[in-house]
């Protein structure tokens with residue numbers, strides 16, 4: 265157990281622009297991501313070499329009234345009649361698709377696999393999106409009690425505040441940091457810093473002849489309950505990830521074949537997965553996910569690396585609290601050191617270990633079924649020095665990690681990457 | 684190997700209990716593990732041979748949230764961003780935890796932007812007591828259209 269029979273490499277990675285696109289459906293989003301992915305492969309690649317598709321998608325059934333997306337997307341990629349499978353583990357759907365594809369290659373079932381993730385969320389009204397997302401949580405024991413998806417993470421946030429003295433300002437710092445990164449990412453849904461958003465609101469008020477808001481700075485703006493209300497106390501609007509349309513793809517192959525297509529493949533050296541109780545109230549800790557701890561331990565062991573070796577990571581910040589939970593569960597910081605790390609900028613683009621250089625789910629956007637693969641796309645770009653704009657980290661990344669959580673933590677999948 | 688034919692506690696037993704204003708946990712006949720809400724297989728030893736027991740819905744707040752953007756059911760009840768509702772995870776006196784709405788007045792925020800219920804602060808550790816709120820559930824009937832059914836929800840109040 266715990267070793268891949270064949271080593272696996274990523275030779276291409278790309279994503280669609282993330283955002284709210286009334287004119288694009290799942291097909292269009294997937295096609296956009298596929299084209300960007302194929303264009304990222306350096307040489308000698310022909311689409312017909314792909315042997316199978318693994319596609320992550322949470323709930324096109326409820327979001328768009330269209331199920332069974334895998335053969336539909338395989339058809340777009342010209343793969344018909346090759347195998348095409350869909351994985352569903354809530355927001356970890358495409359992280360799991362990636363893991364299943366790795367296992368299939370390692371087992372020798374395929375040599376070249378297309379992995380994708382797609383979600384079209386913005387067709388439904390907010391209440392419909394809220395209910396669809398909440399269906400990833402425990403219907404009988406949580407949903408009926410009134411808990412929403414932000415509510416579940418809010419429960420973890422209150423618990424962490426109470427245990428470790430985390431403040432609402434700490435959550436705000438994470439939001440500000442991720443927006444700052446997302447502002448540098450042309451694929452991000454909200455590619456604006458919090459300051460830019462604040463200033464555009466001031467300009468709008470002036471234009472309309474309304475009283476000019478007197479926010480002193482970003483923090484002051486985020487403290488204003490009219491600008492940044494509680495969606496689920498203590499999680500405010502700017503603590504929540506976005507409702508997003510988007511898709512992302514990767515092309516995987518074996519270590520041996522990879523050099524035929526690129527001189528700079530990125531190797532996936534560790535994969536791990538775990539589960540956690542469905543309901544938050546059944547967990548031994550209210551601010552840690554055993555799914556993530558287990559997935560991380562499995563991936564670290566397979567990769568033969570330690571948390572201290574991880575130089576950058578894309579972690580599942582569906583809510584700002586989730587980034588703090590991840591920092592502890594992945595062993596990247598001691599749990600009682602996380603408040604300090606957030607306050608002192610350890611996780612910033614120029615910090616000791618940048619987290620979510622893409623802008624994270626908070627600012628890049630969170631098309632749930634596409635998120636896991638989109639995280640790997642960012643790592644691929646960062647490790648090859650190809651991240652657009654000024655978000656490319658200043659040091660050579662030898663070892664990186666992605667952490668993709670499903671639901672309120674019921675699923676988690678972790679991958680570790682090396683050059 | 685556990686004998687699965689011994690499976691004798693079902694999720695329905697728990698839900699029927701709530702409708703009859705009884706909170707049920709289940710107890711493993713083999714290892715004595717206590718589970719609330721009632722589970723169908725022992726979470727420690729996977730033994731299916733469990734028995735129901737009644738437990739008082741009393742304890743303290745383990746964590747909580749005040750929800751502004753609610754589920755459809757709560758939005759229909761009149762809750763909104765302007766009228767949030769509170770949901771708490773309650774640690775019962777035996778250490779088990781359960782989720783329920785905290786009732787007892789409107790949710791407001793004080794000058795520190797911390798939540799109050801009926802003017803009283805909501806704090807982790809605050810003692811609470813459960814009660815049962817009656818409601819009508821509309822179910823899509825197989826014959827003769829939608830039907831109404833009397834149901835109960837377990838909710839909590841500050842002591």
Ligand SMILES: [Zn+2]
Pocket residue numbers: 711712713714715716725726727728729730
């Ligand atoms: Zn037992």
